[in-house]
Amino acid sequence: xxxVIHPEAEYAAFVAEGxxxxxxxxGTGEYVFFPRVAQPGTGNADLEWVEASGDGVLYSYTxxxxxxPAEDYVIALVDLAEGVRMMSRIVDCDLADLTIGMALxxxxxxxxxxxxxxxxxxEGPAA
Amino acid sequence: MSAFxxxxxxxxxxxxxxxxxxxxxxxxxxxxxxxxxxxxDAGLTPADVDGVFSTLPEDPFSAMSVPEYLGIRPRxxxxxxxxxSGFQVQAMWAALALDARLCDVALICYGSNQRSGAGGLVRxxxxxxxxxxxxxxxxxxxxxxxxxxRHMHQYGTTREHLAEVAVAARKWAQLNPDAFSRDDLxxxxxxxxxxxxxxxxxxxxxxxxxxxxxxxxTRADRARDLANKPVYLLGAADATWHRNISxxxxxxxxxxxxxxPRAFAxxxxxxxxxxxVELYDAFTINTILFLEDMGFCPKGEGGRFVSDGxxxxxxxxxxxxxxxxxxxxxxxxxxxxxxxxxxxxxRGQAGDRQVAGARLALSHxxxxxxxxxxxxxxxxxxxx
Numbered sequence: 462x463x464x465v466i467h468p469e470a471e472y473a474a475f476v477a478e479g480x481x482x483x484x485x486x487x488g489t490g491e492y493v494f495f496p497r498v499a500q501p502g503t504g505n506a507d508l509e510w511v512e513a514s515g516d517g518v519l520y521s522y523t524x525x526x527x528x529x530p531a532e533d534y535v536i537a538l539v540d541l542a543e544g545v546r547m548m549s550r551i552v553d554c555d556l557a558d559l560t561i562g563m564a565l566x567x568x569x570x571x572x573x574x575x576x577x578x579x580x581x582x583x584e585g586p587a588a
Numbered sequence: 589m590s591a592f593x594x595x596x597x598x599x600x601x602x603x604x605x606x607x608x609x610x611x612x613x614x615x616x617x618x619x620x621x622x623x624x625x626x627x628x629d630a631g632l633t634p635a636d637v638d639g640v641f642s643t644l645p646e647d648p649f650s651a652m653s654v655p656e657y658l659g660i661r662p663r664x665x666x667x668x669x670x671x672x673s674g675f676q677v678q679a680m681w682a683a684l685a686l687d688a689r690l691c692d693v694a695l696i697c698y699g700s701n702q703r704s705g706a707g708g709l710v711r712x713x714x715x716x717x718x719x720x721x722x723x724x725x726x727x728x729x730x731x732x733x734x735x736x737x738r739h740m741h742q743y744g745t746t747r748e749h750l751a752e753v754a755v756a757a758r759k760w761a762q763l764n765p766d767a768f769s770r771d772d773l774x775x776x777x778x779x780x781x782x783x784x785x786x787x788x789x790x791x792x793x794x795x796x797x798x799x800x801x802x803x804x805x806t807r808a809d810r811a812r813d814l815a816n817k818p819v820y821l822l823g824a825a826d827a828t829w830h831r832n833i834s835x836x837x838x839x840x841x842x843x844x845x846x847x848x849p850r851a852f853a854x855x856x857x858x859x860x861x862x863x864x865v866e867l868y869d870a871f872t873i874n875t876i877l878f879l880e881d882m883g884f885c886p887k888g889e890g891g892r893f894v895s896d897g898x899x900x901x902x903x904x905x906x907x908x909x910x911x912x913x914x915x916x917x918x919x920x921x922x923x924x925x926x927x928x929x930x931x932x933x934x935r936g937q938a939g940d941r942q943v944a945g946a947r948l949a950l951s952h953x954x955x956x957x958x959x960x961x962x963x964x965x966x967x968x969x970x971x972x
Binding site: 469577 | 833835839
């Protein structure tokens with residue numbers, strides 16, 4: 462519940478720790494993502510960091526095709542339970558099982574060695 | 589209701605060049621060749637120009653480098669960077685500047701050598717977005733694929749519908765000697781092409797070509813004294829809703845749904861009046877989304893609307909009559925090419941692809957990843 466001072470740097474630091482953190486407007490409880498110095502539209506800068514539930518739903522996805530030996534990967538837009546949307550990758554899911562609307566669960570991971578918040582099917586292996 | 593100067597400015601010269609992607613020209617050389625062709629088309633020279641609206645993909649200072657190159661000391665400059673829609677935005681500002689007598693002759697111009705010069709995509713887009721870049725989206729394709737997948741899920745749009753868009757564009761291109769890709773293309777060819785980013789194959793994606801385009805605008809009173817039949821600007825509006833695909837509210841509804849009604853209101857016409865529709869088709873989903881958002885068909889019906897060759901030559905609506913970004917040209921930013929084609933059609937100079945009796949044309953630009961949408965509506969003298 463720290464005060465938000467440097468949104469971009471602080472978010473990156475949370476991700477490096479494997480945590481998905483969202484900004485929330487004190488008073489209204491509305492969530493903000495991507496992290497900003499103020500809530501878009503209202504300009505309300507009274508924001509705090511809170512841990513996301515990690516629950517989400519698949520809004521859309523695409524399989525990025527690569528020439529071997531590079532592997533294909535799934536880029537997705539995930540609607541979080543908190544009402545905000547983020548880009549991520551879907552892991553541990555057969556391509557044939559990808560369905561818009563499927564329940565997803567966030568997990569700490571990495572993309573090519575760089576820490577990132579990833580998503581897997583909610584009924585899949587626990588994080 | 590805005591006080592847009594309907595019909596008080598016009599295109600009097602227009603040109604495209606360099607689509608054939610012959611190596612050896614820089615971007616500004618291509619731009620200058622198009623500018624000089626458009627000026628010659630109008631019977632003018634660089635010395636007549638006092639408003640320069642320029643774009644070069646890799647030069648953020650084109651508002652100075654283009655006047656320098658052409659030998660112009662402009663009273664008005666602009667280099668709006670909203671991606672491929674910047675040219676329609678510039679036409680709007682050029683009309684206002686001309687009407688306010690801030691300038692008398694406006695040159696809108698663009699050039700890119702991205703196929704022959706860069707050996708791939710020219711990096712014209714700003715800093716990476718820190719909340720998407722770590723996942724390595726391959727933009728712009730990733731973003732348009734996400735929109736496509738969502739439209740298919742929500743409205744039952746199929747890959748065959750998408751392929752119809754590509755095939756229609758190719759059939760128009762086969763009537764355009766300037767178009768880059770003119771080989772036969774079938775629905776099965778599109779469906780069987782290499783998958784790039786599901787559900788988009790390489791044939792659902794625009795070309796990568798060189799190319800340059802330019803138009804010359806002036807006030808209507810002066811336009812009537814020049815060589816060509818003026819093509820009057822009746823309405824122009826743009827709308828910007830986001831920059832990055834992850835912040836777009838509904839991936840099936842673009843800001844064209846806001847820009848187009850404003851442009852139609854300024855022009856005093858409706859979608860059913862339009863004879864020629866020139867849309868920014870960077871990907872096959874674009875044509876479907878924009879036909880819906882601009883009111884040519886209901887939301888969600890775009891796929892069915894384009895079926896059975898409905899937007900191909902001889903179909904129910906003439907769409908992207910030059911072959912579009914899919915089959916004519918796509919030099920990084922394509923928006924100015926839709927404006928040149930609209931003018932060519934309204935001047936009755938489109939050759940084998942001429943739409944008989946065309947009086948009203950829509951020229952649209954799309955920038956970013958469905959981010960900036962700009963719509964211009966043009967008409968012949970009898971539409972004033």
